[in-house]
Amino acid sequence: MQSERMYAALKGLGKEARLVMLPYEAHGYRARKSLLHVLWEQEQWLDKYLLTDEAPVSDAQANTEPSLTE
Amino acid sequence: MKSMLLLFALLLSVGFSHFSYGAQGYQTPSSDLAALVDAKLAPSSYLSADGQWLALFERKRIETLDDLAKEELKLAGIKLNPANFSRSRPRTKFSALQVKHIATGAVITVNNLPQGVIRSPKWSSNSEYLAFIVEQPTQTQLWVYNAETKQARQLSTLALNSVLTATPYQWLPDSTAIVANQAVNLGKPKLVSDANSVVPVIQQSSGQKAPARTYQNLLTSPFDELQFKFYGQGQLTYIPLSGVALSIGKPALFKSFSISPDSTNILVATIDEPFSYQVPYSRFATTWQVLGMRGYTLAQLFKQPLADNIPQGYDSVRTGRRDFQWRDDQGAEIIWAQAQDGGDMKTDVPYHDHLYSLRSPFKREPKLFAKLERRFSRIEWANENVAFLTEWRFSDRQLRTYVIQPRDADNNRVLFSQRSYNDAYKDPGDAIYERNDLGVNVIKVVGGRYIFLRGDGASEQGNVPFLDQYDIKTNTTKRLWQSKAPYYERVRAMLDDEGERLITIRESKTEQPNFFIRDLDADTLTQLTTFEHPYPAFKGVTKELVRYQRDDGVELSGTLYLPPGYDKTQGPLPVLMWAYPLEYKDKAVASQVRESPYEFTYIGYWGPMPYLAKGIAVFDDPKMPIVGVDGKEPNDLFRKQLVASAKAAVDVLVEKGIADKDKIAIAGHSYGAFMVANLLAHSDLFKTGIARSGAYNRTLTPFGFQGEERDFWQAQDVYANMSPFFHAEKINEPMLMIHGQEDPNSGTFPMQSERMYAALKGLGKEARLVMLPYEAHGYRARKSLLHVLWEQEQWLEKYLLTDEAPVSDAQANTEPSVTE
Numbered sequence: 001m002q003s004e005r006m007y008a009a010l011k012g013l014g015k016e017a018r019l020v021m022l023p024y025e026a027h028g029y030r031a032r033k034s035l036l037h038v039l040w041e042q043e044q045w046l047d048k049y050l051l052t053d054e055a056p057v058s059d060a061q062a063n064t065e066p067s068l069t070e
Numbered sequence: 071m072k073s074m075l076l077l078f079a080l081l082l083s084v085g086f087s088h089f090s091y092g093a094q095g096y097q098t099p100s101s102d103l104a105a106l107v108d109a110k111l112a113p114s115s116y117l118s119a120d121g122q123w124l125a126l127f128e129r130k131r132i133e134t135l136d137d138l139a140k141e142e143l144k145l146a147g148i149k150l151n152p153a154n155f156s157r158s159r160p161r162t163k164f165s166a167l168q169v170k171h172i173a174t175g176a177v178i179t180v181n182n183l184p185q186g187v188i189r190s191p192k193w194s195s196n197s198e199y200l201a202f203i204v205e206q207p208t209q210t211q212l213w214v215y216n217a218e219t220k221q222a223r224q225l226s227t228l229a230l231n232s233v234l235t236a237t238p239y240q241w242l243p244d245s246t247a248i249v250a251n252q253a254v255n256l257g258k259p260k261l262v263s264d265a266n267s268v269v270p271v272i273q274q275s276s277g278q279k280a281p282a283r284t285y286q287n288l289l290t291s292p293f294d295e296l297q298f299k300f301y302g303q304g305q306l307t308y309i310p311l312s313g314v315a316l317s318i319g320k321p322a323l324f325k326s327f328s329i330s331p332d333s334t335n336i337l338v339a340t341i342d343e344p345f346s347y348q349v350p351y352s353r354f355a356t357t358w359q360v361l362g363m364r365g366y367t368l369a370q371l372f373k374q375p376l377a378d379n380i381p382q383g384y385d386s387v388r389t390g391r392r393d394f395q396w397r398d399d400q401g402a403e404i405i406w407a408q409a410q411d412g413g414d415m416k417t418d419v420p421y422h423d424h425l426y427s428l429r430s431p432f433k434r435e436p437k438l439f440a441k442l443e444r445r446f447s448r449i450e451w452a453n454e455n456v457a458f459l460t461e462w463r464f465s466d467r468q469l470r471t472y473v474i475q476p477r478d479a480d481n482n483r484v485l486f487s488q489r490s491y492n493d494a495y496k497d498p499g500d501a502i503y504e505r506n507d508l509g510v511n512v513i514k515v516v517g518g519r520y521i522f523l524r525g526d527g528a529s530e531q532g533n534v535p536f537l538d539q540y541d542i543k544t545n546t547t548k549r550l551w552q553s554k555a556p557y558y559e560r561v562r563a564m565l566d567d568e569g570e571r572l573i574t575i576r577e578s579k580t581e582q583p584n585f586f587i588r589d590l591d592a593d594t595l596t597q598l599t600t601f602e603h604p605y606p607a608f609k610g611v612t613k614e615l616v617r618y619q620r621d622d623g624v625e626l627s628g629t630l631y632l633p634p635g636y637d638k639t640q641g642p643l644p645v646l647m648w649a650y651p652l653e654y655k656d657k658a659v660a661s662q663v664r665e666s667p668y669e670f671t672y673i674g675y676w677g678p679m680p681y682l683a684k685g686i687a688v689f690d691d692p693k694m695p696i697v698g699v700d701g702k703e704p705n706d707l708f709r710k711q712l713v714a715s716a717k718a719a720v721d722v723l724v725e726k727g728i729a730d731k732d733k734i735a736i737a738g739h740s741y742g743a744f745m746v747a748n749l750l751a752h753s754d755l756f757k758t759g760i761a762r763s764g765a766y767n768r769t770l771t772p773f774g775f776q777g778e779e780r781d782f783w784q785a786q787d788v789y790a791n792m793s794p795f796f797h798a799e800k801i802n803e804p805m806l807m808i809h810g811q812e813d814p815n816s817g818t819f820p821m822q823s824e825r826m827y828a829a830l831k832g833l834g835k836e837a838r839l840v841m842l843p844y845e846a847h848g849y850r851a852r853k854s855l856l857h858v859l860w861e862q863e864q865w866l867e868k869y870l871l872t873d874e875a876p877v878s879d880a881q882a883n884t885e886p887s888v889t890e
Contacts, residue, residue: 012772046689
């Protein structure tokens, strides 16, 4: 929940962020597929935001909004 | 469904740190309270077109836990039950059927129906048959009641599909047959997702603010798409009252179907691929065509593309042809609307919509039918000389209705009504309908000029229902009848052409609603039904509107209910208050009265009313306005105004000699629960509180809540001040918290109550938390409702009605975990 709420806050504020939720995983990731995917996510992210010189291009839009009534 | 053992284990899994009632599992309250959950309200009525038969359906208000535990799929904006190909949460549901013969008063009880939910009843136009569907665990059946033989029978063994077509059948207007949408995939093996469909869930934000409009339960994966196709697919079928059923064309994703008034053609909308993950099915690409009864295509009307870029605004629409419908006054003529403003009402054009018409055999060019200055809302047809055309716009909430001549719709229009749709006082009422020669429901016109209107008659004196006669020729209205005190009586149907013989529903504060025949000419009133008092234990409850003032001069009011048999000589009573705060931008805003002072007193299981049976006075909905004054936002002074409102409510009841000031409890649901926790933290007005399905930590709703428009980062102090979680250490009265374990409302996730309870427990406060399995924001299962009544009853007995101070008998026994 902590990550979900933080992501929702960043998104609502119009910040650049990406949230990846790993099925079945606990506090330390253990499945082979998960570990490979985490490495891939990190690699892509660093490629895009650390190693690239240009400003990143937005390629997706936020698609949810918190509901306001109770 | 999941194991019941698990379910019992989940209930009350937290909450016993301080005391226990010594009982586990679901409990039942005392019998007067329990009876409210099962109380029978007045049934829903369906009158046959000839006015001879009144079908009375018993309303099904509550569910079983098994109902809630059923598998539910959420696809393209629809919640559906995959076991029987139906929507999982239909609005109106019935459980039994009786048919009343108006002339003799005879009652036929239909008792051969299978177990299940009855829905969507419709009389045939000749008044001989009443069709309805029965949703059973594994299929939905089509039934027909025959008024002559007084028997109901299953018309067809075919299972129906109400996933996309919520009402999965239509009568032919000539009463000879029904066209139904058959669930062709029912019984086929369920789709299974394989291990490869487990994927990380990824969201990405690119640095743009989110668009305003969002949808829930959308398609999210290729497997969702397969499921949507599987459960949405249907087969239109012609089912004659006698004879063999015939398939009409091929299976498809039918979004709607409607039969022409002359019973020869079907207007059909089918959903096309590719589907969208951004919008619900109603905006998917859709093909509109006219089919013959055997399924051959007579006309391709339009292929609507995917509408994922409709401009913002409630009165924005898709471009291209839309809103296809039959003209009810013609044999087979289609009408549709087409935006002239790119779908955006903000565009400045003289005409925002055009209506076009196309008549059978659909070979000619469409004709321009009418031009509209605002957005098309609807047409109610009478005949080729009379129809009501309504247009609207959102910006000023204006609704405008013209009487038009369909043969020349743009000329000789008469403005019939123009008002804000929020202005109930100017509502002219709804036209009385009749069946025309084709068997279709149309506005009843007598003598070529008179239309009859029945309305709620909202006014400053409350609702005073009426029947009016409107003269098209002179554009004037004459009142034929109006409800008279001390009764609240409204017109249900008109049995003649003069507006003199009426079927009405009448009630008073103390008399439960029943059906009557009112004859204005003979000045007689004949009772048609004798429904019993739905809650006899509450006979004699009195009701009074109490007006009072807050210390800053704001006018307040609340409804005071006193237990049966109480009079002031018995001294002051314990009181239960139930409220919900609202924000206002200025002090003058007053809402219109939208109820009658003569309505039968409704005793619901939902709020505070059940506890009248325990000798507790109820103060319902004492206003808790949070007003923004002197340029401040309302919530800048939330706590001060909330406590002042509550104090004014307490003071007025103590002053009147009703309330024992040491025995007042405060309760509320949702934002009302948030109010309860705040009042317990910041005042000592109340002895205890009950807080249901609330949110207590506003940092978990950081983009605003209720009327608060500032986000957390703009108003951190306001969020902190208002959040009772931040002030839990000041809560010094016992608090009962209840929450649905599956609450989907992002403002009130179940976690809100769990975290608040953990805080109170850790601080050594008296509190109890009850989590209800399978329940969402409103509780629906009978067992849950009984248990909630029991919890509240036990709580009030222990903390409100008992004189001694409660003793804490246990200590906080957990500690937050701090390592990560």
